[in-house]
Amino acid sequence: MSRKERDSLVVFERVEKGEMKLTEAAEVLSISYRQCRRRFGRYRDKGAAGLVHRLRGTRSNRGLGEETREMITELYRSRYEGLGPVLYTEKLLSAHGVKVDQERAARALWRAGTNGRVSSLLV
Numbered sequence: 001m002s003r004k005e006r007d008s009l010v011v012f013e014r015v016e017k018g019e020m021k022l023t024e025a026a027e028v029l030s031i032s033y034r035q036c037r038r039r040f041g042r043y044r045d046k047g048a049a050g051l052v053h054r055l056r057g058t059r060s061n062r063g064l065g066e067e068t069r070e071m072i073t074e075l076y077r078s079r080y081e082g083l084g085p086v087l088y089t090e091k092l093l094s095a096h097g098v099k100v101d102q103e104r105a106a107r108a109l110w111r112a113g114t115n116g117r118v119s120s121l122l123v
Contacts, residue, residue, distance in 0.1 A: 005051045009043075009048050012025065072100065072105055076114060081114075
């Protein structure tokens with residue numbers, strides 16, 4: 001739970017006890033009354049879990065798939081060991097038809113623990 005979510009929890013507990021009104025809670029949290037009402041409804045329905053952002057823990061839409069990441073590291077280890085990220089991504093595109101930007105390729109190789117020029121660029 002983030003700091004903002006914890007602050008919301010404390011404020012909504014006070015609202016639930018009757019110590020504070022929703023309009024005051026909206027001012028304290030610096031959100032609109034309508035947003036405060038919606039978030040308080042989720043808090044009542046699901047408790048503290050209702051305040052946590054619902055996309056937390058999900059995989060990014062822009063991330064590389066596991067299969068692509070494995071293929072990138074396997075090709076690097078077997079055929080292109082020692083190439084820098086720019087040349088390596090050019091080889092991936094021309095020889096294998098895989099379009100990956102150099103930062104993602106370098107990060108995938110670094111996470112896989114390959115030694116060489118790529119891992120030294122991300123330190």
